[in-house]
Amino acid sequence: MSRIDRILEGALGLAFLAAGMLKVLDPAEFALSLAKLRLLPAILVGAAAILLPWVEIVSGLAILATRRYREAATFLILGLLAIFTAVILAGMLRGTTGACGCFGSGIAFLNRPEVGLARNLVLIAACSVLVARRRKPTSRSEPASTA
Numbered sequence: 001m002s003r004i005d006r007i008l009e010g011a012l013g014l015a016f017l018a019a020g021m022l023k024v025l026d027p028a029e030f031a032l033s034l035a036k037l038r039l040l041p042a043i044l045v046g047a048a049a050i051l052l053p054w055v056e057i058v059s060g061l062a063i064l065a066t067r068r069y070r071e072a073a074t075f076l077i078l079g080l081l082a083i084f085t086a087v088i089l090a091g092m093l094r095g096t097t098g099a100c101g102c103f104g105s106g107i108a109f110l111n112r113p114e115v116g117l118a119r120n121l122v123l124i125a126a127c128s129v130l131v132a133r134r135r136k137p138t139s140r141s142e143p144a145s146t147a
Helices: 003-025 027-037 042-065 070-094 113-134
Strands: none
Touching: 003 027, 003 042, 003 070, 003 113, 027 042, 027 070, 042 070, 070 113
C-alpha cells in the first residue's frame, strides 16, 4: 500500500467520521434537513436521520483502522457518495435544497449545496483512484499453440 493510498483513505475516513459524528450530535436537525429535501417519505426521515450517521461513522472507522475491511469500506463510501450526490443534484434541480446537513448544523459553509456537490465529486474521485489502484492486473495469456 502506497503513501498516496493511505492519504486518500485518511481523507475519506476522516470526512465520513466527522460528518457522521456531527449528525449524531444533533439528529433532530439532520432529520429536518432530510425532510426539507422532500425525497424520503415522512415516515422514513427519522430512521434515516438516526441510522445514516452511524453508517458513515462505521465506514469511516473501517477505512481508517482496519486492513481487512478497507476495500469494502471504500466501496461503501463510494456508494454513499453516489447517493448523496444524486440527492444534492435532485434538490438543486427541484429547488428544494437548503443546507444539506452533511456536516451537522454548525458548519454552514460545508452544508451549502454547491460546496457539497464539489466536495462529493472530489471524494468520489479519491474513491475511484483507490479502487483503480487496488485492481489486480489481469494476465494476458498467450494463445495456445495449434501444433
